[in-house]
Amino acid sequence: MGGVLGCWGRRVSIAWTVMLVSTVWAVSLSAQAQSDDRSSGISRSLTIVGVSPPPPNADGRLGYDVAVTETPLAIDGRLDEPSWADAVVIPLPWEVSPAENGAAPVRTECRLTQDEDNLYLGCTAHDPDPTEIRSYVVDRDGIAGHDRITLTLDPFNDQRRAFQFGVSALGVQSDAVLSQGGSGNPNQGPSAIPIDPSWDAIWTSAGSITESGFVVEASIPFRSLRFPNGSDGQAWGVYLTRWWPRSANVEVRSATWDRDDSCVLCQANVVTGIRGGAPGANIQLTPTFTSARNEARASRSQALVSGPISREVGLDAQWGVTSDLTLNLTANPDFSQVEADVAQLDVNNRFALFFPEKRPFFLEGADFFGTPVQAVFTRSIVDPTGGAKVTGKLGSNAVGVLVAQDRANNLLIPGSQFSRTASLDDPVVTAVGRFRRDVGGTSTIGALYTSREGSGPEGSNYFNRVGRFDAFYRPVPSVTLRGQILRSSTRYPGQVAEDFEQPTGAFSGNAYQIRGLWNTSSWQLNGDIRQTDAGFRADAGFITQSGIRGGNLNLTRRWLGDSDRWFTQISLNTGTWMNRDFAGNQLNGGAWFGLVYQGPGQTSIGVWPNLFMKEHYAGVTYEGMSQLYFDVRAAPSGRWSFGLNGNTGDAVDFANEGLGSELRLAPEVALRLGRNVELGLTHTFQRLDRSGQRVFSANLSQLRSVYNFSTRSFVRAIVQYRQTDRNPEAYVSDVDRRADGLFAQLLYAYKLNPQTVVFLGYSQDGTGLTDLENQRTPIAVQGRTLFLKLGYAWRP
Numbered sequence: 001m002g003g004v005l006g007c008w009g010r011r012v013s014i015a016w017t018v019m020l021v022s023t024v025w026a027v028s029l030s031a032q033a034q035s036d037d038r039s040s041g042i043s044r045s046l047t048i049v050g051v052s053p054p055p056p057n058a059d060g061r062l063g064y065d066v067a068v069t070e071t072p073l074a075i076d077g078r079l080d081e082p083s084w085a086d087a088v089v090i091p092l093p094w095e096v097s098p099a100e101n102g103a104a105p106v107r108t109e110c111r112l113t114q115d116e117d118n119l120y121l122g123c124t125a126h127d128p129d130p131t132e133i134r135s136y137v138v139d140r141d142g143i144a145g146h147d148r149i150t151l152t153l154d155p156f157n158d159q160r161r162a163f164q165f166g167v168s169a170l171g172v173q174s175d176a177v178l179s180q181g182g183s184g185n186p187n188q189g190p191s192a193i194p195i196d197p198s199w200d201a202i203w204t205s206a207g208s209i210t211e212s213g214f215v216v217e218a219s220i221p222f223r224s225l226r227f228p229n230g231s232d233g234q235a236w237g238v239y240l241t242r243w244w245p246r247s248a249n250v251e252v253r254s255a256t257w258d259r260d261d262s263c264v265l266c267q268a269n270v271v272t273g274i275r276g277g278a279p280g281a282n283i284q285l286t287p288t289f290t291s292a293r294n295e296a297r298a299s300r301s302q303a304l305v306s307g308p309i310s311r312e313v314g315l316d317a318q319w320g321v322t323s324d325l326t327l328n329l330t331a332n333p334d335f336s337q338v339e340a341d342v343a344q345l346d347v348n349n350r351f352a353l354f355f356p357e358k359r360p361f362f363l364e365g366a367d368f369f370g371t372p373v374q375a376v377f378t379r380s381i382v383d384p385t386g387g388a389k390v391t392g393k394l395g396s397n398a399v400g401v402l403v404a405q406d407r408a409n410n411l412l413i414p415g416s417q418f419s420r421t422a423s424l425d426d427p428v429v430t431a432v433g434r435f436r437r438d439v440g441g442t443s444t445i446g447a448l449y450t451s452r453e454g455s456g457p458e459g460s461n462y463f464n465r466v467g468r469f470d471a472f473y474r475p476v477p478s479v480t481l482r483g484q485i486l487r488s489s490t491r492y493p494g495q496v497a498e499d500f501e502q503p504t505g506a507f508s509g510n511a512y513q514i515r516g517l518w519n520t521s522s523w524q525l526n527g528d529i530r531q532t533d534a535g536f537r538a539d540a541g542f543i544t545q546s547g548i549r550g551g552n553l554n555l556t557r558r559w560l561g562d563s564d565r566w567f568t569q570i571s572l573n574t575g576t577w578m579n580r581d582f583a584g585n586q587l588n589g590g591a592w593f594g595l596v597y598q599g600p601g602q603t604s605i606g607v608w609p610n611l612f613m614k615e616h617y618a619g620v621t622y623e624g625m626s627q628l629y630f631d632v633r634a635a636p637s638g639r640w641s642f643g644l645n646g647n648t649g650d651a652v653d654f655a656n657e658g659l660g661s662e663l664r665l666a667p668e669v670a671l672r673l674g675r676n677v678e679l680g681l682t683h684t685f686q687r688l689d690r691s692g693q694r695v696f697s698a699n700l701s702q703l704r705s706v707y708n709f710s711t712r713s714f715v716r717a718i719v720q721y722r723q724t725d726r727n728p729e730a731y732v733s734d735v736d737r738r739a740d741g742l743f744a745q746l747l748y749a750y751k752l753n754p755q756t757v758v759f760l761g762y763s764q765d766g767t768g769l770t771d772l773e774n775q776r777t778p779i780a781v782q783g784r785t786l787f788l789k790l791g792y793a794w795r796p
Helices: 002-034 038-048 494-499
Strands: 063-065 088-091 094-097 108-114 118-126 148-154 161-168 173-179 204-209 213-221 234-245 249-253 269-274 283-296 310-322 325-331 384-394 397-406 409-413 420-424 428-439 443-454 462-473 479-491 507-519 523-532 548-560 569-581 586-599 603-617 620-637 640-653 658-673 677-690 693-708 713-726 738-751 757-770 776-791
Touching (some): 108 148, 118 148, 118 161, 420 494, 548 586, 620 658
Parallel strands (some): 063 269
Antiparallel strands (some): 118 213, 148 161, 148 234, 204 213, 397 428, 479 507, 507 523, 523 548, 620 640, 713 738
């Protein structure tokens, strides 16, 4: 019988593959037949908004030539120097969201110029009511929702990877990397978007609010970028964006946005005459010093005991071997977590929680290693003594190599119905190699290899090796196809194999995934099929489930409005999904529907009923399940915003193997007092009932308050309270009635730039408990830490 079910499952997978590929291909042929000539469309749009267009390039993109200034510009938020008068002017005449390439409701002119070492940006943003400008003093990368201007640079002009630099009306910086056709930063989660905001560069910015709007300036050193070898007359892809957040979050650009084209960078403007800095001149040394004093209890009944004061010196080094190839080295790196991880509830959960990477060495060039199946996740490297990394692009080839020596070995052991973790004190070496080659206009092929090698008792040395081949294909502008296949070979130490019931000796497994997407201004069709063998492991990545095969297919219809209508966008969604194990059991599946409304006050309301759901767990199949998911949020003012998301309906009680009813609510409120104070309150409530009685209820609250002295300095306080109440009568095993805890952190930070920093902070964590006999242990501090970090980025 199992063989019959397995055969039937394979037939379903094959049928799903044929259906998905055939549907996407048929749609792509239709989209190709309906595509317009880009150059004539741009000219018509410019004529409509009354702008005299420059001559378009051969591919229809508007081109601008950047002049050279002999005098370095002062970045002070005023465009009053003579060199700005000679700079090339790039207007932003189109509203691309919510309207589709309509006339911009506000006037914006930007200027670009350069000297030997820097690219300069200066923008004048006019506003009919400057008192409504939403801009506040915040930490860098915190300007979402602010009035701001973003410069996107594609130095290789290959429509695959770009650097983004944003400046708010008060001069606060944000920067990111956009990987067109890629998977963003692999350390930001399996569903990370192609824009990776964790990348940080050293550059200078300023902004000022005026009587007619605001002005921003920026100086971007060429040494902070990667670009092709050769310093004369380069052509870069460029587009400029102004965000005008009022009742609608209006996006204005220097280039039109054809929503029937999935390649945003293909629609950028082109600037010529770029003369970058000398290759190989980029050297940066960042020594760090950290010191901490820890106190902890060995048990609840014992007093806090102070440990010795720790003092650590580390060094990060970066060398631009060429303008397009970078070497990073680290010795005794500082990987202290200054930013507390976002708190998450871990109740009635079968799989490991994901926490994003925050450590600077691993974030640099992380998008080179991104893949849809997350075979690279650098937080698996927990306590490294040192590491080296090379990333860059040589012609049509992108390369990345990472090697790190770790003092410990953390393992994530996946399964079809749950995942488990193990931690070994044995050292391990992690190596990652990535190669990707450009093919055609925007398509790519690539390969990835990861290796983790560890020592252990004789005859039980550990290893995990993964090889992967992948392809990204864009047959027509509105269609993208991705495929990848992976194979792993693993051997666990004998004790791990015994404790977790894993194979003894070496074992192997395969995995694959195929994704298709057709996206236009009105329609979106996407789906995937995937399979992960029971023996597949990716210990350098984040794979929580194995021994499954399945897929999904989703269809969306969109209606676009504009900032003056009662809606900015409405979408209807429907889809289906299914996952099976290799014994033929349907692990989960069902159908879903959705309605999303976006309108005035930056309001968004979405509801997603999930129906006909089925879930298999611990030998029992639960059928006829349903869930309702919802999300509501609004930002009617720059001073405050709110949101509420959650779900209600049927849910499996995994701890007690039964069907229950779940409710989860997650409200959040953000408030600004003046331009310098930020307050944020989030709460998550979750409860589960079964057979008319409460199983558990859980609460997690976080209060975050920040006072920003300037764009470089702030003091921040975070308080997190967590509480879980369980009903022992509803559990098949003994459980405590209540577990609660309180975490607090106070931090002062000064950042001259992302690497030249001073952090001084204090944190403490406490827990409390009410046991089965109703004996209460109040919350008591279990540990506290006083810490100092100093870092200095030195560029000769």
